Amino acid sequence: MLYYFCTALLKSCITDTDCWSINRPDIHSLYCVDGTCQKLLGPGENCIKPSDCASYFYFGPLACSAKCRAESECDKIGIIQITSKYCCRPVPEERECLPNRPNLLNGCNVKNSCVMDENGTFKCKSGNLNDWIYGMILSISGNLGINIGINLQKKSYKQPFLAMLNMKINTLSFGALLYAIGKILSFAAYIYGNQSLLASLSAFGLISNSIFAPLINKEIFTYKDFLSIVFVLSGSSIIMANSGRSNKVYSLCQLLKMYTTYENMIWFFSLFFLILVLYLVVKYVEVNSDWSFPDDKFDFFKRENVFYEDTSITLKYLMLLFYVGISALIGAFTSLFAKSFGEMLEKTIAGDNQFVFAVTYFFFFLLVTFTFWQIYWLNRALRHYDSLLTLPVFHAMWTILSMLNAGIFFSDFEYFSYNQFYGFGLGLGVIFIGSFFLASRVKDKDKVKVLKIETKIVIERKED
Structure with missing residues (x-):
């Protein structure tokens, strides 16, 4: 033989x-x-x-x-x-390949397929060309449910119950249910699309938020909100247009190897360190302001000569960034675990059962746990700030972190061309421009509050 x-x-x-x-x-x-x-x-x-x-x-x-x-x-x-x-x-992509050889041996990367172009030449092109469409539909549908759920959770602080179909429904529970359904759809999208593409698609949630926030919470939609959404959506679209649409499927062995690389370990440590720093800063500000909780375990941070007023820059601007920053950093892990769990689910659907390994269930546990804490810290921001302000800031932070996550962990940047890197940087710049309009919205909000108070005083005087 x-x-x-x-x-x-x-x-x-x-x-x-x-x-x-x-x-x-x-x-x-x-x-x-x-x-x-x-x-x-x-x-x-x-x-x-x-x-x-x-x-x-x-x-x-x-x-x-x-x-x-x-x-x-x-x-x-x-x-x-x-x-x-x-x-x-x-x-490389768009270069000639050998169509008579099977996949993996035709010369193309696993993310590409050897297909004929309009000139009759076989070249390496992005694979899974139809799968990304399913991922896009699931992602947009999920973001719709997430935004309605978040706005209902925001409404629960003022209206604990809703009257629907002659029934009294708990507003917070109903909002959490819609949010959970939206999250499931968003996580399902990771089976069909890569992380950088789906992170950019979440920008469409800003459009739904601009509709549901005024309808559900009676928030005032200004031209600055419109401009911020236009810039953030445009920046995300530019990033999306310059990200790969193909989606490589990883085995459990490959995922575990990637989690333990030197580069990824440094990246994870950096994220955890930022979460810890922001958490300690938040607790310090809270215990030295009216935002503190009763019997807070961090009362030892309290200082006699330090107190943050509601009109201070820290509470008006910085705490929003701190709350949302923690949520976005946790969200970076959430999307990573969602993508990892989605990879194993897709392998299982293809016939290679990954649920015989205990670590698969550990990934699911991490996914649920980090999703909970992501929602928790986002709600902490919604407790003090409008959703028209909170969600675009969260989206901008989460998009950037998720793109970096995809580039570092899944090596989405490995085969980026110069034009793709240029588009990525341009998209980030446009998103930052949109954030300036969000910052100015806080000032407008104060003016609206003053106007409402003055109007109320005038009305009361007329009635007297």
Whole structure:
């Protein structure tokens, strides 16, 4: 048997068909490389020499020169032994590929497919071209439910119960239910789309918020709200247009390897450190203002010579950023766990059951836990600030963090072109412009309050 295998490997050839013993080759078949039949390795797989790689026809001697990523240590059954520090390079997007070879061996990256363009040439193009549409629909629907739910939770502070269908419904519970449904739809979207794309799509939630906040909570919608939404939505759309639409499916082994890389560990530590710092700052301000809770365990922060008035810059501006910042930082973890759990769910649907591993349930536990704390801190902001102000600020922060999360953890930036990086930076700049209109809205809110008080005094005097 070994004799025949070695003979096949040394068999001379001109085309791939000279090496095939079957009509429909697969990734285990032999292919013709430099006149010899041999097995090939796909992009990202550990290699020893350039001719081992499926992209050898394109890169030549540079085919085996890519830096191996953490998930390269995994194959379909688990951990594999690394024999070299180099891995096979993928053919860049929009470059020619070999359509007669199966996926993973046609030269394209796993996120791309070898398809024919309008000129009849086969090139590597973004794969899963239809899946991202399902992700978009689920994401927009989820954001609609989330925004209605948040506004109802905001309303519960003033109106604990709603009258619907001759029944008395708890406003907070009903809002939480709609929020949960919206979150489930949003999490389901991660099965079909990559994180950077879905983070940008959440901007459409701002449009629904501009409608439901005035309807549900009687908040005043000004031209500055409109301009802020236009800029934030435009910036997110620019980012979305420059993000990849393809979606790579990772195994549990690959996900765990990615979580333990040096770069990702530093990123996670930075996020946790920022959460801790913001939390301590929030507690310090709260115990030294009228926003403190009874029997607060952080009363030791209280200072006799320090007190923050409601009209102070700290309570008017900074506390909004602190509350929303904590929620957005936790939300970055939430979206990461949602994407990870979605990956395992998609593998299970495809027939590779991931629920036989205890760590799958641990991911689900983390997803639920971080979602709860994300909602909690967002509601802390809604308790003191309008949703027309809170949600756009949260969206801007969460979008930026989620995009960075996707770029660092899932390496969404790895194959970005110069134009895509330029579009990403431009989109962030446009989002920041929108945030200036949100900041000025706080000043307008104070003017509206003063006007209402003065109007009320005038009316009372007339009645007297």
